[in-house]
Amino acid sequence: MMRQGNIIFNIGSSIPFISDLDASKVIEAIRSTGVTITPAMRHAAHYLITNKKNIGTWQLSPAVYGMMGGTAAAHKWNWKDLRDVDAAFRLVFNGSFTHDSNGSKSNGGIADTWLSNANFTLNSTHLSFYSKTLAGDNGAEFGYGNFRFFLNYQGTSYADVYDTSSGRVSGLNNGNQGFFIANRSSSINNSIYKNGVLIAINTGSNSSTIPSFTSFGLFGRNSTSGAFDISNKICALSSIGAGLTDAQAIQDSEIVKNYQTILNRA
Numbered sequence: 001m002m003r004q005g006n007i008i009f010n011i012g013s014s015i016p017f018i019s020d021l022d023a024s025k026v027i028e029a030i031r032s033t034g035v036t037i038t039p040a041m042r043h044a045a046h047y048l049i050t051n052k053k054n055i056g057t058w059q060l061s062p063a064v065y066g067m068m069g070g071t072a073a074a075h076k077w078n079w080k081d082l083r084d085v086d087a088a089f090r091l092v093f094n095g096s097f098t099h100d101s102n103g104s105k106s107n108g109g110i111a112d113t114w115l116s117n118a119n120f121t122l123n124s125t126h127l128s129f130y131s132k133t134l135a136g137d138n139g140a141e142f143g144y145g146n147f148r149f150f151l152n153y154q155g156t157s158y159a160d161v162y163d164t165s166s167g168r169v170s171g172l173n174n175g176n177q178g179f180f181i182a183n184r185s186s187s188i189n190n191s192i193y194k195n196g197v198l199i200a201i202n203t204g205s206n207s208s209t210i211p212s213f214t215s216f217g218l219f220g221r222n223s224t225s226g227a228f229d230i231s232n233k234i235c236a237l238s239s240i241g242a243g244l245t246d247a248q249a250i251q252d253s254e255i256v257k258n259y260q261t262i263l264n265r266a
Contacts, residue, residue: 171200
């Protein structure tokens with residue numbers, strides 16, 4: 001085991017267990033849905049939340065979906081606010097989904113996050129998605145209208161975070177599987193990371209405004225006329241929040257990878 005900054009990383013076969021009160025509450029929320037909690041699930045929740053807190057990404061995210069427990073009832077929880085109400089940004093799965101130990105997969109449905117434009121800060125946003133799917137479709141993983149993030153659209157990752165012209169960030173991507181972060185940290189810094197590696201950046205001067213919406217979509221794009229660009233990629237974790245520093249994006253990627261390793265689904 002080694003420590004880099006405030007993050008505990010795995011060396012060898014064991015990732016250390018760290019106790020956290022919020023993680024204990026997450027475990028109890030999942031247990032309340034009828035799921036049997038395993039030692040690996042308990043370990044993973046404590047590891048993820050403690051280390052996200054250590055680097056500040058937990059505090060920056062109003063929504064963290066750990067996709068742990070294997071059922072729709074367990075996967076709906078927003079780990080930042082465990083109330084079962086829209087105002088807590090817990091997921092509502094509309095349409096057909098498959099839920100198992102790997103996470104959640106849309107079969108044509110979309111999940112409402114209930115995050116509105118009021119929950120986003122101009123020029124400071126990140127969207128993250130851990131995909132278990134190696135070969136997938138060209139659907140969008142997040143979005144409302146033209147505010148969107150595609151992990152892989154015909155071989156390219158791209159994100160329009162408020163801006164669909166000069167602010168678009170895009171880069172070649174050789175597969176759907178792994179942990180992706182679209183990150184807008186300022187008016188002139190848009191980037192995409194895959195597994196902790198920067199694969200795209202746009203540092204042009206980008207004028208943008210946040211579109212008005214009532215529920216940001218996960219597994220597709222919401223709009224006033226319905227859902228579209230549905231993604232069939234298996235989601236094993238997602239977060240939505242304020243922009244990250246480059247160091248936070250890299251460190252968060254390592255934390256999420258270890259979280260998936262603990263759950264035997266990396």
